[in-house]
Amino acid sequence: MSVTCALEKCPVAKDGRCLEGFNPATGCPHYGKPTSDAVGEDSAANEAMRVNYTDTHAGQALGFDDIGVFVSNTLARLITVAGPYRAGKTTLVAAVYEDLLVGVQDDYGFCWSNTIQAFEQRCHLARAVSGANTPNTGRTSGSKDEFLHLKLVSHKYGVTRDFIFSDVSGERFEKAGQSSELARTLQFLPTTSRLVLVVDGAELAKPESKFAAFREQQHFLGMAHGTDLLANLEAIDIVVTKWDQLFSEAETPAVTEFPDRALSQVRDIVGDRLRLRYWSVASRTSSDGTIKRGHGLRELVNDWLMPTSGQDLSVAELTSASHGPNRFVRHVLGDT
Numbered sequence: 339m340s341v342t343c344a345l346e347k348c349p350v351a352k353d354g355r356c357l358e359g360f361n362p363a364t365g366c367p368h369y370g371k372p373t374s375d376a377v378g379e380d381s382a383a384n385e386a387m388r389v390n391y392t393d394t395h396a397g398q399a400l401g402f403d404d405i406g407v408f409v410s411n412t413l414a415r416l417i418t419v420a421g422p423y424r425a426g427k428t429t430l431v432a433a434v435y436e437d438l439l440v441g442v443q444d445d446y447g448f449c450w451s452n453t454i455q456a457f458e459q460r461c462h463l464a465r466a467v468s469g470a471n472t473p474n475t476g477r478t479s480g481s482k483d484e485f486l487h488l489k490l491v492s493h494k495y496g497v498t499r500d501f502i503f504s505d506v507s508g509e510r511f512e513k514a515g516q517s518s519e520l521a522r523t524l525q526f527l528p529t530t531s532r533l534v535l536v537v538d539g540a541e542l543a544k545p546e547s548k549f550a551a552f553r554e555q556q557h558f559l560g561m562a563h564g565t566d567l568l569a570n571l572e573a574i575d576i577v578v579t580k581w582d583q584l585f586s587e588a589e590t591p592a593v594t595e596f597p598d599r600a601l602s603q604v605r606d607i608v609g610d611r612l613r614l615r616y617w618s619v620a621s622r623t624s625s626d627g628t629i630k631r632g633h634g635l636r637e638l639v640n641d642w643l644m645p646t647s648g649q650d651l652s653v654a655e656l657t658s659a660s661h662g663p664n665r666f667v668r669h670v671l672g673d674t
């Protein structure tokens with residue numbers, strides 16, 4: 339068996355002499371240890387990897403176990419997008435991403451996403467390449483809660499901010515509205531800083547469903563609030579989706595009276611502590627082209643980006659008039 343020594347230049351293996359002068363060499367504390375060459379090679383290789391490579395993410399959706407660390411490391415805001423089955427929750431979040439791809443926003447831009455692949459999957463059925471005749475979004479699985487990440491730079495407020503969006507099926511929120519036990523299974527609720535209550539605009543347009551269109555959201559909110567699951571919540575957005583299908587009814591009482599009614603119903607549940615906002619959004623272009631995809635979306639995203647007390651860790655300083663993703667310098671406050 340060959341003799342080894344932890345010291346790189348020690349000749350003990352060749353001629354029995356100890357570099358440290360021990361005689362016999364077996365008395366040396368380095369004698370018999372793995373050679374430092376091997377250790378050195380390993381650590382050199384590790385160092386090269388550390389310097390030359392960047393940790394990447396496979397780009398898939400995050401699970402609940404991933405988001406705790408992510409939120410605390412990045413001060414990300416968790417935006418829970420809640421609402422009934424097929425109301426347009428996933429499409430809303432996908433539309434924020436898709437809108438960034440065309441890169442025409444004046445006020446904010448794309449920095450980074452750890453879940454690009456997940457966004458692309460959710461956008462696929464809405465693209466011509468999918469072969470579908472009309473844009474669509476696949477059903478969200480009821481069996482696992484997933485989360486999507488976006489880091490945005492706000493040119494308006496001079497900040498960068500990480501967002502985590504829930505992508506959870508409507509059934510989960512429906513059930514959560516029925517019992518506190520089921521509400522607690524939405525483990526991410528206590529981490530939520532912003533709650534988006536999605537209202538299906540297509541349902542609001544129908545006489546038979548216009549009053550029921552906001553009922554499930556109220557049940558869910560009442561249960562989550564009553565069970566004390568929304569302790570970190572700062573704001574609630576009521577977002578009417580599918581405005582492209584609703585705008586022709588925009589002047590009818592069912593639509594004009596809805597914002598005040600819904601805001602007061604939410605206030606009755608949560609009180610005045612939280613910031614409440616109402617938005618109408620189209621994630622698709624209307625069939626006659628009058629309402630374009632992204633209608634109302636940028637106002638909503640700008641509001642998400644608005645600084646709130648104590649939350650602005652990073653300041654984006656644009657290095658040129660161009661707002662491309664790589665054209666900003668990030669200063670973490672306290673860094674020089």
Ligand SMILES: Nc1nc2c(ncn2[C@@H]2O[C@H](COP(=O)(O)OP(=O)(O)OP(=O)(O)O)[C@@H](O)[C@H]2O)c(=O)[nH]1
Nearest residue numbers: 423424425426427428429474475478508580621622
């Ligand atoms: N015209 C129009 N269709 C929309 C809009 N938003 C969503 N949709 C369509 O509504 C359907 C449901 O959208 P999703 O985003 O999957 O709804 P969801 O709330 O995530 O549904 P679940 O995950 O099953 O609970 C899809 O066919 C979408 O293409 C919109 O703004 N306009």
Ligand SMILES: [Mg+2]
Nearest residue numbers: 427428477478
């Ligand atoms: Mg969905």
